[in-house]
Amino acid sequence: xxxxxxxxxxxxxxxxxxxxxxxxxxxxxxxxxxxxxxxxxxxxxxxxxxxxxxxxxxxxxxxxxxxxxxxxxxxxxxxxxxxxxxxxxxxxxxxxxxxxxxxxxxxxxxxxxxxxxxxxxxxxxxxxxxxxxxxxxxxxxxxxxxxxxxxxxxxxxxxxxxxxxxxxxxxxxxxxxxxxxxxxxxxxxxxxxxxxxxxxxxxxxxxxxxxxxxxxxxxxxxxxxxxxxxxxxxxxxxxxxxxxxxxxxxx
Amino acid sequence: xxxxxxxxxxxxxxxxxxxxxxxxxxxxxxxxxxxxxxxxxxxxxxxxxxxxxxxxxxxxxxxxxxxxxxxxxxxxxxxxxxxxxxxxxxxxxxxxxxxxxxxxxxxxxxxxxxxxxxxxxxxxxxxxxxxxxxxxxxxxxxxxxxxxxxxxxxxxxxxxxxxxxxxxxxxxxxxxxxxxxxxxxxxxxxxxxxxxxxxxxxxxxxxxxxxxxxxxxxxxxxxxxxxxxxxxxxxxxxxxxxxxxxxxxxxxxxxxxxxxxxxxxxxxxxxxxxxxxxxxxxxxxxxxxxxxxxxxxxxxxxxxxxxxxxxxxxxxx
Ligand SMILES: Nc1ncnc2c1ncn2[C@@H]1O[C@H](COP(=O)(O)OP(=O)(O)O)[C@@H](O)[C@H]1O
Ligand SMILES: [Mg+2]
Numbered sequence: 001x002x003x004x005x006x007x008x009x010x011x012x013x014x015x016x017x018x019x020x021x022x023x024x025x026x027x028x029x030x031x032x033x034x035x036x037x038x039x040x041x042x043x044x045x046x047x048x049x050x051x052x053x054x055x056x057x058x059x060x061x062x063x064x065x066x067x068x069x070x071x072x073x074x075x076x077x078x079x080x081x082x083x084x085x086x087x088x089x090x091x092x093x094x095x096x097x098x099x100x101x102x103x104x105x106x107x108x109x110x111x112x113x114x115x116x117x118x119x120x121x122x123x124x125x126x127x128x129x130x131x132x133x134x135x136x137x138x139x140x141x142x143x144x145x146x147x148x149x150x151x152x153x154x155x156x157x158x159x160x161x162x163x164x165x166x167x168x169x170x171x172x173x174x175x176x177x178x179x180x181x182x183x184x185x186x187x188x189x190x191x192x193x194x195x196x197x198x199x200x201x202x203x204x205x206x207x208x209x210x211x212x213x214x215x216x217x218x219x220x221x222x223x224x225x226x227x228x229x230x231x232x233x234x235x236x237x238x239x240x241x242x243x244x245x246x247x248x249x250x251x
Numbered sequence: 252x253x254x255x256x257x258x259x260x261x262x263x264x265x266x267x268x269x270x271x272x273x274x275x276x277x278x279x280x281x282x283x284x285x286x287x288x289x290x291x292x293x294x295x296x297x298x299x300x301x302x303x304x305x306x307x308x309x310x311x312x313x314x315x316x317x318x319x320x321x322x323x324x325x326x327x328x329x330x331x332x333x334x335x336x337x338x339x340x341x342x343x344x345x346x347x348x349x350x351x352x353x354x355x356x357x358x359x360x361x362x363x364x365x366x367x368x369x370x371x372x373x374x375x376x377x378x379x380x381x382x383x384x385x386x387x388x389x390x391x392x393x394x395x396x397x398x399x400x401x402x403x404x405x406x407x408x409x410x411x412x413x414x415x416x417x418x419x420x421x422x423x424x425x426x427x428x429x430x431x432x433x434x435x436x437x438x439x440x441x442x443x444x445x446x447x448x449x450x451x452x453x454x455x456x457x458x459x460x461x462x463x464x465x466x467x468x469x470x471x472x473x474x475x476x477x478x479x480x481x482x483x484x485x486x487x488x489x490x491x492x493x494x495x496x497x498x499x500x501x502x503x504x505x506x507x508x509x510x511x512x513x514x515x516x517x518x519x520x521x522x523x524x525x526x527x528x529x530x531x532x533x534x535x536x537x538x539x540x541x542x543x544x545x546x547x548x549x550x551x552x553x554x555x556x557x558x559x560x561x562x563x564x565x566x567x568x
Contacts, residue, residue: 050447076449088447090440092504093433100430101437105449107430111458114429115422121429128430168448 001064003028003172003203004049009058011044011227018044019227022058026172026205026220031198033206033214035238036224037247042207043085045224046174049205050075050082062172077105079171083161083178085207089149095160096145099132102167106131135167139193155186162193166202173197174205179213191217215239223247257507258417258424265413269406277521279405285517286412287474290419292497292513293506294466297423299495300504301432302459303439304354305362308369309494312464314376314486315342316471321389321481322382331395335472339465346464350457369491376483388482395476408477415473419466423506435459439504500541502548511550 002025011019018041026032034042048055051072059068067075081102090098107128109121136145139159144152149160158178165173175194179187191213198204208214214221215235223230223244231241238244272278295309319338323329329337353364376383383389394401395411402411426432434455437445446452475481493516501512519537523530545552 052443052447071451072443072446073449073451076447082447084444088441088444090437090444092440093436097433097436101433101445101448101450104430104434104437109430111426111431111462114426114431115462117425117429125429164444164448 002026003063004205005061006049007059007061009045009048009060010056011041011048011053012056017227019048019055022224022227022229024222024229024232026203028203029198029201030219031194031204031206031217033208033218033221033235034224035208035211035214035221036230039226040224041227042224043176044227046082046176046205046207049174050080076168079169080174081165081168081170081172082174083158083165083176085176085180087154087157087161089157089160089164091148091150094146094148095141095152096129096132096136098149098160099135099163099167100128102135102164103128103131105168132167135163138166138196139163140189155182158182159190159193162197166197170202172203172205174207176207177209178206179208179210187213254428255421255424258421261420261507261510262417265417269409277518279409281518281521283405283408283412283477285514286409286416287470287477288494288497288513288517289416289510290412290470291467291494292501292509293419293423294463294470295494296498296504296506296509297426297435297459298463299498300502300509301427301435301439302456304456304460305358305495306365306460306463307362307488307491307495308365308367308372309463309467310486310488310491311369311372312342312346312467313471313474313490314372314481314483315345316468317475317481317486318376318383318389318471319468320472320475321392324393325389325391326382331393331472331476335469338472339468342464342468343461346461347457350460351453354453354456354460366488366491369488373483373487376486383483386483388480388484390480392476392479392481395473402476412473412477415470420506420510422466423509427506431455436504496538500538500549502551502554505548505551505554507554508548508550512548515549 004026006025007023009019009022010017034045036042047053049060051070054069059066061067062078062080067078090101107124109124113121133145136142139162141156141159141163144156149157152160162175162178179190182190187210194204194206194217206214206218218235220233221235221238222232223238225247230247231238231244269278291309291313295306298304298306316338319341320331320334323334323337324331349368353361356364377386394403396402397411402408434445434450437448437450438452438455442452497512497516498509499512500515501510502508519534520530523533526533541549
């Protein structure tokens with residue numbers, strides 16, 4: 001059974017069909033990339049999957065369960081996490097606090113217990129800090145852990161979003177253009193990181209413009225054009241597909 | 252315990268003050284106002300500073316607590332503590348019912364809605380004179396007793412309000428440094444990312460709204476007993492704005508920022524009284540100058556500067 005099943009998904013913004021009649025499924029434990037020219041609807045697809053806004057038509061199944069129109073926080077609870085193309089870092093917090101927010105789902109102290117700081121809260125706080133440190137280390141951010149997020153350079157903020165997502169122990173991770181704005185060294189590092197994430201048992205849905213990166217690490221590639229599925233297959237088949245070449249060259 | 256060292260120092264200062272300055276007007280009279288204002292500013296800061304949700308109607312919950320105590324004790328002869336609890340229960344239900352629809356709004360719309368709430372409650376205090384005594388208010392609340400000891404002097408009120416104030420500050424510090432507090436800051440930082448990390452943002456926002464309203468309601472009840480009198484003036488829209496000013500002046504999102512802001516805004520009018528007619532003018536000018544030069548707030552700006560100097564010193568050595 002596929003981990004993610006998208007069926008006849010559609011999204012209109014006024015008259016604009018950002019996604020139309022899109023169906024595909026993602027097997028577990030692979031790197032599944034979504035590519036396409038600017039404005040193809042990739043980010044919109046992520047926003048539909050996490051229900052930042054609801055689809056106009058169609059349905060989404062995750063692990064056999066329908067998640068269409070489920071509130072985003074409940075989708076997160078089921079094990080879907082994401083990063084954002086336009087960063088959504090908590091700039092009012094330090095790096096480690098950002099990642100500790102990622103641990104929200106793995107901890108449970110409420111407002112009243114926190115206010116009086118019950119012993120259980122103190123214990124959990126230590127545990128959460130440890131989990132966050134681990135996620136930071138995994139992403140190579142240990143030395144920045146106590147720096148305010150607002151002071152970190154762009155490349156590190158991108159990694160910080162990955163660390164925050166990983167801290168929630170997702171089963172499916174959506175990454176929206178993680179390599180945008182990174183230099184070559186950083187991109188190579190990122191490449192290794194994404195592989196490590198997959199190898200740790202997490203299914204990765206990757207939106208990326210850097211073609212060499214995509215072709216190198218993806219197990220499967222889906223091409224979107226004007227919100228429609230243009231092609232779908234192994235990286236090699238995609239590279240040789242004349243329609244895909246035309247869509248990119250015709251840009 | 253490094254985490255609470257600031258709090259311990261602050262608590263010691265509050266406890267030592269009446270011994271160092273016995274029978275001082277600024278301690279036993281102005282001090283009580285300062286404590287009440289600190290409680291209100293700290294509770295408002297939980298909502299505004301941490302969660303980033305503005306409220307221009309905080310005085311309403313303060314007033315509802317005060318009027319509940321006054322009405323229930325005087326007109327219905329209810330025990331003061333039971334009246335206080337009943338007021339808190341009423342505020343709990345009211346704020347819980349209002350929280351979701353109100354907090355769905357953002358920015359200016361949220362400001363307008365909370366402003367409206369404050370104004371409606373104030374109009375109720377003025378107009379429902381059968382119940383509230385109208386513009387004249389209600390006087391003659393019974394004396395509050397704690398463990399059989401009547402709280403009947405300024406000094407006793409100093410200790411009662413000081414205790415509740417310290418408890419509020421401690422709660423606020425604890426929350427800031429916890430899963431619940433991080434959820435609030437996350438909502439402030441990015442609503443969408445918070446939700447995507449599994450935070451039920453509308454639930455978290457409504458919980459902190461209720462919590463902060465409850466703190467204000469209890470403060471209102473104590474205030475009513477301490478003043479022995481309630482009238483609509485104390486709970487007007489202007490007071491809500493003053494509370495917002497305290498929080499912003501000290502520094503949004505910092506518990507001690509709210510403490511300092513409340514302290515300054517309570518003490519300044521007293522100090523400026525010597526300028527007589529120019530009092531309000533000078534008061535306004537001070538606020539403008541602080542906000543222009545220290546937009547992040549007085550306490551937060553000074554704290555940041557101190558940490559910067561300290562880390563530079565450490566870096567050199
Ligand atoms: N919230 C929105 N409101 C209106 N139009 C939108 C919105 N989000 C995206 N679009 C439009 O949908 C199309 C797809 O956008 P997007 O998903 O961001 O593309 P991509 O991520 O592939 O570059 C674009 O034409 C864009 O202008
Ligand atoms: Mg995009």
